[in-house]
Amino acid sequence: xxxxxxxxxxxxxxxxxxxxxxxxxxxxxxxxxxxxxxxxxxxxxxxxxxxxxxxxxxxxxxxxxxxxxxxxxxxxxxxxxxxxxxxxxxxxxxxxxxxxxxxxxxxxxxxxxxxxxxxxxxxxxxxxxxxxxxxxxxxxxxxxxxxxxxxxxxxxxxxxxxxxxxxxxxxxxxxxxxxxxxxxxxxxxxxxxxxxxxxxxxxxxxxxxxxxxxxxxxxxxxxxxxxxxxxxxxxxxxxxxxxxxxxxxxxxxxxxxxxxxxxxxxxxxxxxxxxxxxxxxxxxxxxxxxxxxxxxxxxxxxxxxxxxxxxxxxxxxxxxxxxxxxxxxxxxxxxxxxxxxxxxxxxxx
Numbered sequence: 001x002x003x004x005x006x007x008x009x010x011x012x013x014x015x016x017x018x019x020x021x022x023x024x025x026x027x028x029x030x031x032x033x034x035x036x037x038x039x040x041x042x043x044x045x046x047x048x049x050x051x052x053x054x055x056x057x058x059x060x061x062x063x064x065x066x067x068x069x070x071x072x073x074x075x076x077x078x079x080x081x082x083x084x085x086x087x088x089x090x091x092x093x094x095x096x097x098x099x100x101x102x103x104x105x106x107x108x109x110x111x112x113x114x115x116x117x118x119x120x121x122x123x124x125x126x127x128x129x130x131x132x133x134x135x136x137x138x139x140x141x142x143x144x145x146x147x148x149x150x151x152x153x154x155x156x157x158x159x160x161x162x163x164x165x166x167x168x169x170x171x172x173x174x175x176x177x178x179x180x181x182x183x184x185x186x187x188x189x190x191x192x193x194x195x196x197x198x199x200x201x202x203x204x205x206x207x208x209x210x211x212x213x214x215x216x217x218x219x220x221x222x223x224x225x226x227x228x229x230x231x232x233x234x235x236x237x238x239x240x241x242x243x244x245x246x247x248x249x250x251x252x253x254x255x256x257x258x259x260x261x262x263x264x265x266x267x268x269x270x271x272x273x274x275x276x277x278x279x280x281x282x283x284x285x286x287x288x289x290x291x292x293x294x295x296x297x298x299x300x301x302x303x304x305x306x307x308x309x310x311x312x313x314x315x316x317x318x319x320x321x322x323x324x325x326x327x328x329x330x331x332x333x334x335x336x337x338x339x340x341x342x343x344x345x346x347x348x349x
Contacts, residue, residue, distance in 0.1 A: 001051025002304050006084075006285055007182040007209035009155060011124070013084050015279065016300050017054040017211060018047045019288040020070045024062020034062055035292060037069045044073040046294050048083070050301050056185070056211065056288050058088035058129055059110055064117050071118035086125035086211075087114050088159060088185075090132055102132035104143040111152055127157035127185055131165055138176075141169060145178035157183035157211070163198035170206055183285065185211045190221055190259065190274055191252045192243065193320055200283045212278055215287035217244060221274035224260060225253040244323075254319035262312055268302070275303035277316055 002015045023040035024030065035043070044055075055074065057066045067087060074083055089110040092100040100106065114123060126147065132140065147153040158166060158181045166184065173180040184203050188195045188210065195210075203210055216222045244252065256270075263270045278284045289300045308316075 001053075001301070003053075004285055005209075006125075006155070008207035009182050009209075011084065011155060011182075013054040013286055014052045015286050015304055016052055017056050017086070017286040017288045018044070018052055018297075019213070019290040020055060020057035020066045021061045022290040022292050023057075023069045024066040025069075026062075028065045029062030033292070037072070040069050041073050041076075043291055043294065043297065044070065045077045047291070047297055048074070048078045050297065052297070052301075053078075053082055054084045054086070054286055056086040056088075056125075058091075059093055059114050059117075060088075060091040060129070064093070064113070067114055067117035071120060075119055080120065084124040085118060085120065086127060086157065087118065087123055088127040088129040089114070090129035101135055102128055102140040102143075103135045104139055107140070107143040107147070111147055115152065122152055122154060124154045125157050125183060126153040126155070127159055127183070129159050131158075131161045137169060137172060141173055141178055142176070145173070145176075148179040155179075155182045157181055157185060159185040159213075160187055163202045166199065167202055170208075181208065183209045183211055185213055185288070187214055187243070188212045188278070188281075188284070189215050189217045190277055190316055191217050191255050191320070192323065193317075194322065200281075204283050209285035210283050211285055212287045214243070215278055215289065216271055216274055220244065220252070221256060221259055222269070222271040225256045251319045251321035255316065258315050258319065262308075262316065266306065268306060269299050271296070271299050272303040272306055273308075273316075275300055276306035276308055277313065279304060279306075280308055280313060 003012045004015055005011065006013050022035055023044070024034040025036055026034050055070055057070050059067060061067070074080070074085065089107065090100065090102055093110065093113070098105050098109070111123070111126065115121070126144070128140070144153070144156050148156065156179055158169065166181070170180060184199065186195050186199055189212070192214070200210070259270050259273050263273045266273070275287055278287050289296065291297045291300070
């Protein structure tokens with residue numbers, strides 16, 4: 001395994017992260033594809049055994065059972081000091097007032113709930129899942145700073161938002177001497193490269209490491225274009241239909257075909273090529289791999305050893321067409337309308 005510093009911090013993380021959204025009691029979130037504890041534990045154990053020390057989850061995943069499963073497995077299979085546990089907050093965890101968002105009250109309540117579910121004394125990387133426009137930014141940032149000073153959290157991270165909002169937050173943290181966001185968890189892969197416009201240059205300039213979600217475009221980059229709905233998860237994944245609309249299907253097909261050609265030429269899997277492309281991007285600290293099979297973890301590890309030439313990268317990137325920038329949605333009503341269409345968010349409420 002290869003390790004790298006997270007942004008400009010001294011924290012060493014594996015160049016792959018395991019995404020624990022895949023793990024959770026099916027009746028509490030994703031009945032079609034989430035893995036229960038018995039099925040998830042061998043995967044988490046294997047990840048630890050191959051040297052992965054970076055694990056990402058969120059309080060809302062399967063209504064908290066993802067944190068519970070991950071926490072118990074890591075207690076059994078790893079030394080706490082050796083692993084980096086990341087989790088997130090913002091989305092609804094219960095109905096009624098203060099059941100969601102980034103108010104000081106919500107932040108202080110949710111960190112304690114996550115610590116209990118994970119069974120740990122501190123969280124290595126605590127991330128805001130999205131921005132909360134109903135709460136003053138100063139309130140959110142000061143509360144997060146206080147968590148770091150209290151020892152409950154070691155580092156702070158953010159997730160998908162417009163670059164101008166992230167820049168504003170970083171500036172405010174610097175101006176007040178508050179603990180800063182050291183990472184950005186963003187949506188970035190060969191068929192979703194909108195972050196290259198503003199967010200990635202900002203992160204490079206500020207020394208913020210990126211942790212990539214959906215590095216394989218919900219599996220689209222791991223199989224031929226016409227097999228996009230070939231798995232149970234893909235068939236039931238309404239979020240993917242939001243992220244990857246038909247408007248760029250021709251360019252998506254051409255890019256996916258280029259991944260296949262290069263994979264055949266090197267006698268490796270498509271997933272290895274798509275992940276290797278991310279490893280060649282200087283801003284990327286670690287793609288988040290949502291593995292549901294042992295071989296998917298091994299595939300991801302193998303991608304670290306694949307070398308791509310400049311010509312290879314040019315061919316992979318040649319057909320890209322800009323698409324709707326979902327993470328740039330800044331209107332709460334529009335964001336809520338999107339979430340209301342998706343079972344995983346509706347269930348959380």
